[in-house]
Amino acid sequence: MSPTILLFLAQDGVMNGAVYALLGVTLVLLFTVTRVIFVAQGAFVAWGALTMAALENGAVPGTALLLVGFGLAAAVVDLLRARGRLSGRRLGLIAGRDIVLPLALLALDTALAPLKPGMAVDVLLTLALIIPMGPLVYRLAFQPLADASVLILFIAAIGVHLAMTGLGLAVFGAEGSRIDPMVAGVVPVGPIVVKLQSFAVLGVTAAVMAGLFVFFERTLLGKALRATAVNRLGARLVGVRVDGAARTAFALAAGIGAVSGVLIGPLTTVAYDTGFLIGLKGFVAAIIAGLASYPLTALAAVAIGLLESYSAFFASAFKEVIVFSIIIPFLLWRSFAHGAPADEEEE
Amino acid sequence: MSSKRASSKVLAPMLGAALMALAPAAARAQIHIGIVVSETGPAAALGVPQKNTVAQLPKEIAGQTVEYTVLDDATDPTKAVADARKLVAEDDVDILIGSSATPATLAMVDVAAETKTPYCAMVPTKSTVAPLDDKRRWVFKAPQDDAIMAAAVFDHMKANGVKTVAFLGYTDGYGEGWLTAAKAAAKERGIDVAGVERFQRTDTSVNAQALKIVSANPDAVLIAASGTVAVMPQKALKELGYAKPIYQTHGVSTMEFVRVGGKDVDGTIFPAGPVVVASLLPDSHPSKAVGLAYIKAYEANNKTPFAAFGAHLADCASIMLNGVKAALEKGKPGTPEFRAALRDAVETTRELPANHGVYTYSPADHSGLDKRSRVLIEIVGGKWTLLPDPK
Numbered sequence: 001m002s003p004t005i006l007l008f009l010a011q012d013g014v015m016n017g018a019v020y021a022l023l024g025v026t027l028v029l030l031f032t033v034t035r036v037i038f039v040a041q042g043a044f045v046a047w048g049a050l051t052m053a054a055l056e057n058g059a060v061p062g063t064a065l066l067l068v069g070f071g072l073a074a075a076v077v078d079l080l081r082a083r084g085r086l087s088g089r090r091l092g093l094i095a096g097r098d099i100v101l102p103l104a105l106l107a108l109d110t111a112l113a114p115l116k117p118g119m120a121v122d123v124l125l126t127l128a129l130i131i132p133m134g135p136l137v138y139r140l141a142f143q144p145l146a147d148a149s150v151l152i153l154f155i156a157a158i159g160v161h162l163a164m165t166g167l168g169l170a171v172f173g174a175e176g177s178r179i180d181p182m183v184a185g186v187v188p189v190g191p192i193v194v195k196l197q198s199f200a201v202l203g204v205t206a207a208v209m210a211g212l213f214v215f216f217e218r219t220l221l222g223k224a225l226r227a228t229a230v231n232r233l234g235a236r237l238v239g240v241r242v243d244g245a246a247r248t249a250f251a252l253a254a255g256i257g258a259v260s261g262v263l264i265g266p267l268t269t270v271a272y273d274t275g276f277l278i279g280l281k282g283f284v285a286a287i288i289a290g291l292a293s294y295p296l297t298a299l300a301a302v303a304i305g306l307l308e309s310y311s312a313f314f315a316s317a318f319k320e321v322i323v324f325s326i327i328i329p330f331l332l333w334r335s336f337a338h339g340a341p342a343d344e345e346e347e
Numbered sequence: 348m349s350s351k352r353a354s355s356k357v358l359a360p361m362l363g364a365a366l367m368a369l370a371p372a373a374a375r376a377q378i379h380i381g382i383v384v385s386e387t388g389p390a391a392a393l394g395v396p397q398k399n400t401v402a403q404l405p406k407e408i409a410g411q412t413v414e415y416t417v418l419d420d421a422t423d424p425t426k427a428v429a430d431a432r433k434l435v436a437e438d439d440v441d442i443l444i445g446s447s448a449t450p451a452t453l454a455m456v457d458v459a460a461e462t463k464t465p466y467c468a469m470v471p472t473k474s475t476v477a478p479l480d481d482k483r484r485w486v487f488k489a490p491q492d493d494a495i496m497a498a499a500v501f502d503h504m505k506a507n508g509v510k511t512v513a514f515l516g517y518t519d520g521y522g523e524g525w526l527t528a529a530k531a532a533a534k535e536r537g538i539d540v541a542g543v544e545r546f547q548r549t550d551t552s553v554n555a556q557a558l559k560i561v562s563a564n565p566d567a568v569l570i571a572a573s574g575t576v577a578v579m580p581q582k583a584l585k586e587l588g589y590a591k592p593i594y595q596t597h598g599v600s601t602m603e604f605v606r607v608g609g610k611d612v613d614g615t616i617f618p619a620g621p622v623v624v625a626s627l628l629p630d631s632h633p634s635k636a637v638g639l640a641y642i643k644a645y646e647a648n649n650k651t652p653f654a655a656f657g658a659h660l661a662d663c664a665s666i667m668l669n670g671v672k673a674a675l676e677k678g679k680p681g682t683p684e685f686r687a688a689l690r691d692a693v694e695t696t697r698e699l700p701a702n703h704g705v706y707t708y709s710p711a712d713h714s715g716l717d718k719r720s721r722v723l724i725e726i727v728g729g730k731w732t733l734l735p736d737p738k
Contacts, residue, residue: 005558012554019551166387174392175603176575195586268551269575269607273389277549312555317518317545 017305048261062171
């Protein structure tokens with residue numbers, strides 16, 4: 001094994017690890033703020049990539065229709081729940097946010113898509129379509145159970161995963177797509193050549209991480225999210241709207257998911273069900289970091305990317321076995337080092 | 348009072364007669380075919396074109412009307428078995444066809460054997476009809492074996508002086524089936540398998556595997572993957588500077604592969620069922636007329652391009668319906684006698700031209716296809732071209 005191969009595998013691993021890191025960090029964010037182990041995060045990745053691919057082909061992405069459907073469903077649920085004590089202002093909010101906004105986005109897509117407005121506009125449109133889905137998914141699936149146990153929320157998350165995969169199949173079809181790289185071309189790095197797209201992935205990942213850091217450390221909303229993560233009841237007592245924090249967390253998750261999709265779209269063929277396994281690898285990273293620490297999750301994700309790359313080279317048939325097996329020693333170590341897990345029902 | 352009694356006297360025998368009529372009602376002037384496909388779930392890419400084919404299947408055969416009932420198994424073997432049992436028990440079907448994926452199909456074999464219902468499998472998996480024991484004698488298989496497809500690929504390799512080949516395939520049943528077929532075909536022709544690498548459908552990168560293959564530098568690479576996912580390994584090989592021939596399997600016989608792969612997949616050679624390139628076939632090819640008719644009807648009905656998987660269902664229907672005429676002499680549709688006679692009749696099928704080849708079954712062979720069931724295609728400038736059969 002030459003140093004060239006070693007280096008090539010390392011760059012491949014680090015790049016995949018960067019994508020897993022984005023997903024892992026999102027899982028930690030969602031778990032700490034809402035206690036949901038959101039296994040469906042991968043669906044946002046697939047939807048992001050497929051939406052982008054549709055826009056590049058000049059087609060109206062299926063997610064635009066889905067968003068309208070989600071908005072209508074959420075509006076109906078809200079109206080039913082608020083029966084009798086509905087102010088005009090609230091009605092206006094529901095109509096504007098859940099009905100008019102998705103329809104406006106659908107109209108915008110229908111108008112812009114055939115013009116093929118170029119990559120920057122496509123990315124913005126993709127984000128505009130996927131980000132509102134996060135809070136909508138939360139409101140439809142998790143808000144009614146916000147006070148349930150982690151296990152029940154987890155079961156709901158599996159339901160959401162199945163539903164999102166099925167919807168993805170319905171609107172995007174069974175075949176996958178690729179998208180054009182943000183930056184084409186390669187640069188020599190020592191003895192190997194590295195695709196510019198790889199640098200784009202690393203750069204965007206670093207930017208997202210930095211953005212999250214600033215958001216949590218410097219903004220009031222970010223601090224409210226952290227407060228909710230530390231103690232839901234305490235946060236509520238000091239005036240943090242826990243539901244609002246959860247929606248923000250889901251919006252962030254959907255956004256980061258869509259960004260990950262746009263990043264991996266040029267590197268691999270993305271189909272409606274591609275996201276799940278990527279999400280699981282992010283999940284392994286999050287577990288290694290105890291579903292608590294962002295930097296540890298990112299580090300673990302890069303380590304998983306490297307492990308995956310080297311095991312793909314030496315024993316490709318057992319690659320997934322190796323990657324998913326490393327979760328076991330970490331779980332053992334955690335349970336020995338920290339004793340029995342504290343009963344989260346008593347938090 | 349008396350009138351009431353009278354009526355009950357009349358009614359009782361009438362009821363009896365009605366029941367008598369109901370009991371053999373299963374025997375009817377109508378043939379009922381039960382179809383299980385994976386309209387949803389991971390095998391939906393196969394199941395949807397199959398479902399879309401039902402509308403164009405024959406409505407009448409040998410003076411009998413033919414009725415079709417289609418159920419979705421959601422790519423779940425348990426559901427497929429439940430569907431098959433429902434079709435047999437409640438709908439009294441004479442023929443079972445299904446399903447889109449291998450695990451569900453293998454599970455349905457047991458139902459067919461237990462209920463003694465002639466059954467046509469739509470997956471290439473050899474173990475649906477081999478070994479041909481008491482259970483599998485009820486099963487006929489329509490799609491080509493991997494071995495037939497692999498033989499075409501390796502004949503072409505041998506004719507073009509390929510001495511070493513690397514294999515890069517899925518870790519699932521599709522990859523495994525091809526690996527077994529490829530190893531056997533390579534050994535027969537004195538070609539050395541220089542490396543075997545595997546990957547997952549959902550992997551984001553196959554660069555490591557591609558790198559290992561490129562450093563071994565074989566004369567050709569065979570990629571066993573399907574649909575648009577098969578583009579990724581080929582792209583990875585090209586990016587690493589691999590310029591020798593790349594072969595794919597019939598899993599890529601969809602224009603989506605060319606759409607997503609672009610110029611990276613130019614020059615790819617892969618085997619496929621003849622229907623896939625029906626319009627390019629010479630007029631003498633037995634599948635040309637059948638294939639063109641299938642495609643025309645499919646595209647008129649569905650307004651979407653046809654897929655090779657749907658044609659397997661059409662082939663299954665024509666194989667099974669081909670035995671109906673002979674079976675009608677032995678029994679009425681809906682009876683066990685008819686089903687047994689139909690099985691025997693299908694087993695004597697000779698030279699039946701269909702979309703994916705020419706079927707000839709025998710008590711020793713329920714696969715029924717020969718070399719005429721595959722062609723080799725090369726992608727040239729984003730278009731499919733038919734390659735002549737290597738000698």
